[in-house]
Amino acid sequence: MADRLGDEFEFRQITYKPYPTCQFHRAVVSGVLALRRQAPRASLRRLTIHMHPFEADFIGVRHAGPFRRFSQTFMSAPFCAALAWVDGCVGYEGMHRYDDTRVLELAARIDVVSDPGIERYRPRLVAMDDHGVAREWAEQGGSEAYLLTWHAAVDMSGALCEEVGVPAPAAQALADAADALARAPSASALLAGGRNGHRAGRAATVQSGHASRPDTRTRHDRVRHTTRETINHAQENEKLRRGPGRMGRRVDGGGAMRRRARPGAG
Structure with missing residues (x-):
């Protein structure tokens, strides 16, 4: 257990979230912003988000409304992507605009595809504008792109x-x-x-x-x-994913959430 003690630090393996969203959507938001910069005046007709099946089929990821609380927008790929396109950014206040007509109308035109050919944290986005022009973006760095x-x-x-x-x-x-x-x-x-x-x-x-x-x-x-x-x-x-009685270690003495080894949502 003491191997490389003082030389190797687990903190360097920590990744961060640049937006107040589920970590599955870090690259989704980054991709939408990149596509938006390519065509700042274009109107988005449809957006398709190809994600790894574990991410695409995770609870709440496909939800496109209605929204009543932050935990719903936090998990929703359509909402996060729509907000990114409408605002050109994704911030805490925007994630609470549950009744924003522009965001909701666009979210309804965003599809999440469970794609076995996609690696974890490397979504591929296909955007179609009102002129029928298609643009694609794919995450190349994976979670390593978000090392802290x-x-x-x-x-x-x-x-x-x-x-x-x-x-x-x-x-x-x-x-x-x-x-x-x-x-x-x-x-x-x-x-x-x-x-x-x-x-x-x-x-x-x-x-x-x-x-x-x-x-x-x-x-x-x-x-x-x-x-x-x-x-x-x-x-x-976690209760739904693991089943009854399988939550395991969740909270330490200071009240902090513990989740190690297996990456998931959050």
């Missing part, structure tokens, strides 16, 4: 901070504190950066009017609620 590097972590941290209203200087200060942690005498600067970013984000949320309406939760409250909802949804999926 320092630059990827900084980019993702910046994107997340932007979504919850943290000003860019505060986000950069947090990244700088994390970068200097190995040389710092303590973690106080990193903790201060986190606190300052949180306060700045809360203040920006109040100023934007989100917190002034009693019928609307702040974005921070929605994040907490959605996290609980997503964990519950994942646990339900």
